[in-house]
Amino acid sequence: MAERPHRRTPDQLRSRLWFDNPDNPGMTALYLERYLNFGLTGKELQGKKPIIGIAQTGSDLSPCNRHHIELAKRVRDGITAAGGVAFEFPCHPIQETGKRPTACLDRNLSYLSLVEVLYGYPLDGVVLLTGCDKTMPACIMAAATVNIPAISLNVGPMLNGWHHGERTGSGTIVWKARERHAAGDIDYQQFIDIVGSSAPSVGHCNTMGTASTMNALAEALGMSLPGSAAIPAPYRERGQMAYETGRRIVDMVWEDLKPSDIMTREAFENAIVANAAIGGSTNAPIHINAIAKHIGVPLDNNDWERIGFEVPLLVNMQPAGEYLGEEYFRAGGLPAVMAELIGAGKIHTDALTCTGTTIGENCKGKFTWDHDVIRSYDNPLKEKAGFLNLKGTLFDSAIMKTSVISPEFQERYLNNPDDPNAFEGPVVVFDGPEDYHHRIDDPSLHIDEHTILIMRGAGPIGYPGAAEVVNMQPPGALIKRGVLSLPCIGDGRQSGTSGTPSILNASPEAAIGGGLALLQTGDRIRIDLNKRSADILLSPEEIEKRRADLEARGGYAYPASQTPWQEIQRSMVDQLSEGMTLKPAVKYQRVAQTFGVPRDNH
Numbered sequence: 001m002a003e004r005p006h007r008r009t010p011d012q013l014r015s016r017l018w019f020d021n022p023d024n025p026g027m028t029a030l031y032l033e034r035y036l037n038f039g040l041t042g043k044e045l046q047g048k049k050p051i052i053g054i055a056q057t058g059s060d061l062s063p064c065n066r067h068h069i070e071l072a073k074r075v076r077d078g079i080t081a082a083g084g085v086a087f088e089f090p091c092h093p094i095q096e097t098g099k100r101p102t103a104c105l106d107r108n109l110s111y112l113s114l115v116e117v118l119y120g121y122p123l124d125g126v127v128l129l130t131g132c133d134k135t136m137p138a139c140i141m142a143a144a145t146v147n148i149p150a151i152s153l154n155v156g157p158m159l160n161g162w163h164h165g166e167r168t169g170s171g172t173i174v175w176k177a178r179e180r181h182a183a184g185d186i187d188y189q190q191f192i193d194i195v196g197s198s199a200p201s202v203g204h205c206n207t208m209g210t211a212s213t214m215n216a217l218a219e220a221l222g223m224s225l226p227g228s229a230a231i232p233a234p235y236r237e238r239g240q241m242a243y244e245t246g247r248r249i250v251d252m253v254w255e256d257l258k259p260s261d262i263m264t265r266e267a268f269e270n271a272i273v274a275n276a277a278i279g280g281s282t283n284a285p286i287h288i289n290a291i292a293k294h295i296g297v298p299l300d301n302n303d304w305e306r307i308g309f310e311v312p313l314l315v316n317m318q319p320a321g322e323y324l325g326e327e328y329f330r331a332g333g334l335p336a337v338m339a340e341l342i343g344a345g346k347i348h349t350d351a352l353t354c355t356g357t358t359i360g361e362n363c364k365g366k367f368t369w370d371h372d373v374i375r376s377y378d379n380p381l382k383e384k385a386g387f388l389n390l391k392g393t394l395f396d397s398a399i400m401k402t403s404v405i406s407p408e409f410q411e412r413y414l415n416n417p418d419d420p421n422a423f424e425g426p427v428v429v430f431d432g433p434e435d436y437h438h439r440i441d442d443p444s445l446h447i448d449e450h451t452i453l454i455m456r457g458a459g460p461i462g463y464p465g466a467a468e469v470v471n472m473q474p475p476g477a478l479i480k481r482g483v484l485s486l487p488c489i490g491d492g493r494q495s496g497t498s499g500t501p502s503i504l505n506a507s508p509e510a511a512i513g514g515g516l517a518l519l520q521t522g523d524r525i526r527i528d529l530n531k532r533s534a535d536i537l538l539s540p541e542e543i544e545k546r547r548a549d550l551e552a553r554g555g556y557a558y559p560a561s562q563t564p565w566q567e568i569q570r571s572m573v574d575q576l577s578e579g580m581t582l583k584p585a586v587k588y589q590r591v592a593q594t595f596g597v598p599r600d601n602h
Helices: 025-035 068-081 103-120 135-146 172-182 188-196 210-221 236-255 265-278 284-295 301-308 325-330 333-343 359-363 407-414 433-439 476-480 540-552 564-572 591-595
Strands: 051-056 085-090 125-130 150-154 161-163 166-168 387-390 397-401 422-431 452-456 488-490 503-507 524-528 533-536
Touching (some): 051 068, 051 236, 068 236, 103 135, 103 591, 135 150, 135 210, 150 210, 172 188, 210 284, 210 333, 265 284, 265 301, 284 301, 301 397, 407 422, 422 433, 433 452
Parallel strands (some): 051 085, 051 125
Antiparallel strands (some): 161 166, 387 397, 524 533
């Protein structure tokens, strides 16, 4: 581990230039006087204490993160105990299950606003309160851009859901209940009751969906305290971790331990390995690639396959496994997974973390006692559980999660001895989820077990914001026959709680002329996992003719923007394979060091 610099002195705090600057008494007085009006004292603000922000993502509009309203109090206690002064402030709300047309639309908006707060206000460090899917990347992207000391605290997963003696996992139970409802096994009210059983407490998804994934990867990156990601939201350990996080950020300020010191290339490679081992969400590459861009570390989907594909699945947790968040926490959480990966030589153990020590020092030897929930490296649930990065005439890049390939799917599509790990079939093309819901049960489409379902118009520009709509279930008639999944391909996303091995995040999307825009219902395509290819089975001449026709029609049609932000983001957003970042934003690196403190406001 590289030697850390000497501790900073109070005169080196950013906040001094607001609250104790004898060279500019007029502005110092102006900044001070208004921050005294709710009870803070001049001695606190001029007492050589670091000013620590608490980036609050909890609100009534964000139920998954709402518990942070209480946890922030313990964070504040920890900051005060360590000699800091806490300033809590709200972040733009992001709730996956509440925001239309998609919460992903707001990730970059929340990022932009938090950059302005972290850079433009008298903050020496920040605690990022994360939880629901997009709050972790939004917060850590902003901390990466500004590059002041920052630490992440997850709100924690909900307690396990139960219905008639069986675990009901967040999101995962939705897809299972949809199958039962389509098959006529349950009615509307039973459907609602079963799904509602999966949300028994405060917290985010209790499955290894995108929320649990992203917060585990914050820990794998070194941006949160060891063991913090898995603690269920209502457990006493969650409040204790909030206190310790508040204490730790104060020392991080004195140590000048910044995101750029922690989120190195080695840290991102550790996160990719960890994601495969936990059965992480297909949304992870989008958000981790975006964070890497904002910190200035090269990372792409080829890295996810090269580094992560051959890593085995170790965590037996829905949707890839059986258990939920409480069992995962009791079994040791991410440190126990990292211990297995360290033992197998898969982790860069010298990667620095927010503790001031390395990931190896934090996790080495912390093996689980429960090898049913967290398997040993040599006895995994599945070999080679990472992502494949597929390419071809359909797209330049699309992700397929191999850890959720079911025995049924494997047998039907991948076990042909004459053509192993490959399949061909006719497509039925849907232009958005409304089209899918309207037509999926139309018998004239002749959908059978060999049909491949296509969802287009669901990407960052086309939807807009890239919606979780690719995981399409078969027609009810097929479900009644026991065909529970068909191959699905799309330029949108899929919930991390879904156990469907869809081919997702296709880039470029149809809205900017990607290959999916050229498809017509009845065309045949070929997917070859051995070759990592996805191709339209048409002649080059026919493909070029269709492309010319598409351009003559003015391109692929998609809905008009409905708000100013939709139009603004569409004008500058990158594709999912590139992290769906705002193209002009990624050039701003280490803002606090590059530009110093902003100009005075009066």
